[in-house]
Ligand SMILES: NC(=O)C1=CN([C@@H]2O[C@H](COP(=O)(O)OP(=O)(O)OC[C@H]3O[C@@H](n4cnc5c(N)ncnc54)[C@H](O)[C@@H]3O)[C@@H](O)[C@H]2O)C=CC1
């Protein structure tokens with residue numbers, strides 16, 4: 001099975017048996033290593049545009065023993081609704097700061113899509129002023145309630161919110177670099193989709209690694225390494241640009257109603273499932289994610305990582321780059337350093 005097939009199929013596998021069951025057809029679940037539902041997973045920002053469909057996909061997986069939904073608003077309704085889905089696992093609702101500790105207590109995994117999304121004309125960095133303090137507050141509670149969990153950060157700007165989260169955990173003395181990951185999976189989903197379209201390939205057979213960060217040109221797809229593809233110079237430039245600015249495409253089309261939610265829910269639920277697979281003992285689980293890294297001078301950098309029983313068990317290099325890709329890395333590492341420092345400075349000064 002190609003890496004891409006391995007990437008895309010699990011979500012399809014999550015949903016298909018449920019759909020069959022709804023039709024009254026008996027279906028055997030095709031999950032393997034982590035089919036046992038035994039984890040507690042919290043979604044923080046669960047009532048939002050991403051949080052709701054992502055929680056649905058996670059509930060449908062049947063792999064989570066306890067799905068704990070936290071938000072500052074509306075979680076009782078979301079949880080009541082989801083809890084009627086006839087898949088394994090209980091759902092609990094926690095609303096407001098006073099219930100956050102209970103939501104996080106004993107979690108193995110915390111997925112965080114809390115915070116405001118972009119409107120047309122904004123960069124992800126324009127969200128910093130609002131989202132930095134939201135993420136800092138969540139990190140402080142996580143450090144107290146579930147310091148050993150894996151933390152998946154979706155809230156933008158990821159290039160700064162992940163360093164913020166890391167510094168709060170460091171201050172509390174509970175930072176484990178294997179367990180803090182910025183979610184860049186949507187960039188991989190976009191890269192696979194756009195490359196498949198461009199090359200006339202089966203999307204299930206396309207696998208693009210995307211390295212760097214999660215904002216504009218810091219998103220760096222390694223098109224020179226895509227097996228079975230033949231790109232012209234123009235294709236490479238156009239595809240790279242579209243992958244880097246795919247988020248803007250959605251923000252523009254939504255015209256003031258927010259940013260990507262459904263594709264992000266798919267990417268987030270899929271990535272969470274892969275992390276759970278690793279935690280539950282599956283071997284050979286490898287995905288790109290934004291982690292503390294010594295591959296470049298940037299303190300955090302996305303690259304392929306092996307996911308194991310304690311989170312990231314190995315940060316892999318990114319192989320031989322084309323001159324174009326190398327120039328992207330050279331140009332964008334300073335930006336990643338600056339965005340990480342902005343996060344670090346925020347924690348120092350607040
Ligand atoms: N990493 C990625 O690839 C992507 C990241 N995003 C980011 O995800 C974030 C969420 O986006 P949407 O779901 O569309 O926004 P949304 O506004 O629909 O939902 C955000 C939710 O967070 C909640 N929230 C706010 N403060 C909170 C707190 N202190 N604790 C818990 N919950 C809190 C809100 O009540 C709301 O329900 C944004 O920052 C967006 O930029 C969006 C798409 C892709």
Ligand SMILES: O=C([O-])CC(=O)C(=O)O
Pocket residue numbers: 117118124156186246247248250251259260
């Ligand atoms: O573009 C945004 O603001 C949301 C996001 O991160 C994405 O869609 O990649």
